[in-house]
Amino acid sequence: MPHEVIMPALGMAQDTGKIVSWLKSSGDPVKAGDALFEVETDKAVMEVESPADGYLTHVQAEAGADVPVGHVIALVSEMAESSDTVAKAPADADGGDQTALPEGKAVIMPALGMAQDTGVIVAWHKGLGDPVAAGDILFEVETDKATMEVEAGVDGFVAALLAEVTEAAPVGDTIAIISSEAPANPVQRSIAGGTASKPAATPAPAPNAKAKEKSKPAPSPKQGSKSPAIRSADGRILASPKARRLALVQGLDLNRLAEAGHPQPFHVADLEVLKAMPAQAVETTATSSRHLTADLPTDGFADFAEWAAENADLKDANAVLAGLAAASLGQDAATIAVESFGQSRAYFVPAGAFSNIVEAEEDSAPDLILRDLRMSRVSTVSLGAENAPVLTLTRAGSGLSITLECAGHHLSASEAVSLLSKFAGRMEQTLRHLL
Structure with missing residues (x-):
């Protein structure tokens, strides 16, 4: 099955992108990650990578052409000569139903990373018919690296919402429409359902409805209606970037809010609820935290880092440390925060070569924290569990001491060892461990 190559959204307010040049020709073999073409917006020129292995076919736009965001401009097919036709642009995917949508400015799912295919709607900050300003936060979107707030980009009114909270929308797809005037018939849609459903009008009450309503006992405070707890389909916690950052700084565990059934997505105000929650009984048990130490007679990393900088062009020693830590976690990809000299940098470590390691998106929650105290006078640590497992490096004579601290729910005993x-x-x- 061929893979579509679409014009990406490289900015929140971007409508089109100009193809500067094609780096591959039609029929050329390509691999996932190969740069296919260069696209220019009003802010930058960036390379767009191939989404899969195969052959570049059905090139629909030449260098110099301005292409609307989300339009398919080529395919990556299994064969160099393919009879497959190019799919329609996402904006036309609904066929006849698309004409029922109100007129206005289309809001698309932005690309927050070059390898991103979809984004999960964490929350809508505006409802149908609400007035919005260009700088207002319209919705929050979550990718595999971060949660970001997206602005409306234009003044007007919310005329259509085309995806529901927790749904994953493909990059470039229209997920909302903002009209210049208040909509007479706003439209609500779901990606899963696909059909338009206008908000139902409240039916007129029966003649004796008010009398029956009065006869019903008022619900007690405990029976008061509470918003249902919204959760992501894969169990991830949905929270705003600011809430995640403050929770990490203040040592708060957002899992406790989720376990208590508090409605997601979480915002800064929810942290006050978390602070007011009673301390967990498990925190006093022996299994609430784990503290392990390994002493090494020699530190082989320093020599390796020098060799890697000279021979493999890996000049960021902290990135290499992050790569070793991620490999030890045993995950396909991980975000590692490296703290040294009073500064912290987060790295996204994908599977593959260390040269693919990049700095993580701002506000990314780390899977593991690596604290490098080899240049300090600290010799032993016992700081307690944090929001992620912590590996601390300290000097031990001519060797090295490594301490692992984590909460019991982060790692089992065998996983920690x-x-x-x-x-x-x-x-x-x-x-030796890289060979």
């Missing part, structure tokens, strides 16, 4: 053992091995004999 495995993580520390693997990372210690990589720090002692780095080159």
